[in-house]
Amino acid sequence: MLFYEVKGGALRVRLTGDLDHSAATRLRGELDALIAQTGAKRLLLDVSDVPFMDSSGIGLVIGRYKLMARRGGSVAVVGSNERVDRIFNMAGLYSLVERRA
């Protein structure tokens, strides 16, 4: 289940639970459906309730970044902890997507 809200053209989605390959495979489809439904120009991925993440999180965010860029939009990661940041920084992710507290 995904918790989300749309405000001023921005779609904010709260991811919950472990973000691994299994979860990323499922989330990909759900997120893309939400983006298409809402027509959002900005995607905010709130990861503050993600207790565990591996490199699958990188693939998920880069995939959504590419999708939003094709739509002329952008992506931000919200509420990342130190571990999530460490993994995202290995891939230079924050040169593509904004990091918000």
Add this chain to the structure above:
Amino acid sequence: MNVNWINEMRLDFAALPENEAFARLAVSGFLLPLDPTMEALADVKTAVSEAVTNAIVHAYPKGGGQVRVHGRYDGEGLVRIDVTDTGRGIEDVAQARQPFYTTGGEERSGMGFTVMESFMDAVEVKSAVGRGTTVRLTKRLRTRDEALPRRA
């Protein structure tokens, strides 16, 4: 190097994505008697998750197959986890370990080995085409006791 292992476990499971969480949680539970810091435990969990995911995504392109996780530790907190599949193997291990290198079409970042190397002390890969791959993860865990500030 001869290591005097004091505990050992083996876990065999089907190469299915829904077993990724099971594998890392089982390893985490196995290591609890070492009283590791949360950070150290998370490091190992993340590396195991990467190695197990690699086996599940890449080893068995026709489906099926098993993954084995073999864990050991010694009395000094040295932890070794071997993640083994009997799948198609890796042709060029050095290339597979390069950051951003991936053959997984489905939005894989190619950062799995980079993450393993960052979180473990050592990552060794043995692979034979058509026979399978073993990823050996080694790390000396800091216990919570060691992490406490020392009095002078």
